[in-house]
Each structure stands twice: as structure tokens, then as C-alpha cells.
Amino acid sequence: xxxxxxxxxxxxxxxxxxxxxxxxxxxxxxxxxxxxxxxxxxxxxxxxxxxxxxxxxxxxxxxxxxxxxxxxxxxxxxxxxxxxxxxxxxxxxxxxxxxxxxxxxxxxxxxxxxxxxxxx
Amino acid sequence: xxxxxxxxxxxxxxxxxxxxxxxxxxxxxxxxxxxxxxxxxxxxxxxxxxxxxxxxxxxxxxxxxxxxxxxxxxxxxxxxxxxxxxxxxxxxxxxxxxxxxxxxxxxxxx
Numbered sequence: 001x002x003x004x005x006x007x008x009x010x011x012x013x014x015x016x017x018x019x020x021x022x023x024x025x026x027x028x029x030x031x032x033x034x035x036x037x038x039x040x041x042x043x044x045x046x047x048x049x050x051x052x053x054x055x056x057x058x059x060x061x062x063x064x065x066x067x068x069x070x071x072x073x074x075x076x077x078x079x080x081x082x083x084x085x086x087x088x089x090x091x092x093x094x095x096x097x098x099x100x101x102x103x104x105x106x107x108x109x110x111x112x113x114x115x116x117x118x119x120x
Numbered sequence: 121x122x123x124x125x126x127x128x129x130x131x132x133x134x135x136x137x138x139x140x141x142x143x144x145x146x147x148x149x150x151x152x153x154x155x156x157x158x159x160x161x162x163x164x165x166x167x168x169x170x171x172x173x174x175x176x177x178x179x180x181x182x183x184x185x186x187x188x189x190x191x192x193x194x195x196x197x198x199x200x201x202x203x204x205x206x207x208x209x210x211x212x213x214x215x216x217x218x219x220x221x222x223x224x225x226x227x228x229x230x
Contacts, residue, residue, distance in 0.1 A: 035219070037165075044122060045157070045165065045208055047219035061218050095164055105155040105210035105219045108176060110164040 002026040002109040004096050009114030014087055022079040022096030022111055030054070030074040033099040035107055036081050038092035038116075048094070049081065050102045057102050063089070086118045123148065124209050124222035131228040136199050140225045142192040142209030148220050152212040154192040156185055159206045159224075168207075169194065199229045 008020040022034070036048040049060045049070040058070055069082040079096050093113040100106040125143040132138040142154065156169040167176040169185035172192060184195040192209055209222040 037219075044224045045159075045210070045221045047210075047221065050219070059217055062216075100170075103212050103214075103217070104153065105212055106153065106167075106170045107155065107157075107165075107210075108167045108170070110166070112164050 002098060004098065004109060004111030006094060006096050006111045006114035009094065009116045011117045011119060012086055013120055014118055016086055017082070017084045018086060018116060020081040020083065020094055020096075020114060020116070022081075024077045024079065024096075024098070027098065027109075029072075029077040033102045033104075034070075034072060034079045035097045035099045036070060036079075037095045037097055037107070037110075038090075039095070039113075040089075040092040043092075046092070050099060051079070052102045059102060083116070086116075088118050090116060091118045092116060122223040123213060123216070123220035124211065126207075126209060126222035126225045128223070129226040129228065131230055132199055133230045134199055134201065137195065137197045138199060138227065140194040140196075140207050140209075140227070142194070142222050144190050144192075144211060144220070146190060147215035148190075148211040148213040149187060149192055150190040151214055154185065154187055155210045156183075156192075156194045157208045157210065159208065165208065196227075201229050203227060204229050 003025045035050040051070045095113045097107040098109040153171045157165040159165040172187040173185045
């Protein structure tokens, strides 16, 4: 069965960087687009970024464009999110999700999330 | 302020039916498929409906989705207390080039 496990979250000061990872199993990772979605405490869902099956296409939310970079390693079945210049507004649970392509909202499996807290 | 608009809360009695609306625009719901997600407190969202009206694997047929113009609707029949959760709609926005979510609707089963 599909299994997505995020890691790399923690407490970080404003302006610093953090790298999240998502280990995937139970499906052919290299065949599917992947997404990051975040949820601030007590708030709704906010899509962050996605990457095509081969890494050739990437899209970002305006709120993270230029600061976050999504990438993947198909040889290791792993998705990454490099987050730079973090602000308190980036505090959230970050979920990775398996998608049926980029530019779609068809996210059929989600990990349990990793909490990122940006605080001085 | 979410791009897709959902009512903050809805309620209905057990065994009754409820609908949750999701209103958008031509660039999102009007031209792309809609997905619906269910989220219980402290857990990850779960896909219920994709491509506007298709149930995800394992989702009972009490759950249904529809779309008309720039609005979408999630229907749940035979309500159970276990359906109490927050429900989110989502769609790709072809103008913004992002996935947009609704703000979520809290369902209470009386």
C-alpha cells in the first residue's frame, strides 16, 4: 500500500533554512507527480508546490516562490522541499501528497505531515 | 481569504442528507476538475472525490460530488456521527497556476 513519510520538520529561527523530505513506498514513485501542501495551526489547507513525475515541471504558490524549491530523487523514491528565508507565516504542518499529474488537484494519498515552527 | 468559497459549517441529523457547496470562478472550477477531501482533527486529509464526481477507492457511495458552472457540491447521505469532520474542496486554477482550496466546512451530525 502507498506510504508517505515526511521528515525534517522542527523549530527554526526566522530567516533560516530547512529541508523537508518525503519517503515514498508502495507505488512506482517515478511515474507520479508529487505535491507539498501545508496547514497552519487551526487553519485551512494551502497548496505549496508540485513537481512532475520526471522533475521537469514545477509549480509554486506565490507565497513561497523564490524561497522554496521542490525536487525529487527517483532513484531513492524521495521528495524534497528546500525552504529558505523562512518567516513566521511559514509555520505549519507540511504534507507531501501523491498526485495524478501537475496542474491538478487530484491528490490521492497524503503523508501524516511534519511540523515546521518558525520562531525566534 | 480562500479562492474557493465554502460555508464555514453545516449540520444535519443522523441518517439525513447534507450538501456542502464550493464556489469558485471560471479559471478554477469553471475549467478544471474538483476534488473533495475529508479531514479529522490531528490527521492528514483524505481524498473523497476526484474529477468532480468520481469516488476515490474505498469511499462509500453515500458520498457524491457534482459540478455545475463555477460551483461544485459534495453530498453525503445517511449521515453518521463518524462523518463529523472538516471537508475541503480544491481545484487547479489556470490563471494563478496553483491548486486552490476552499476554506473548509465543519460538518456536525446532530
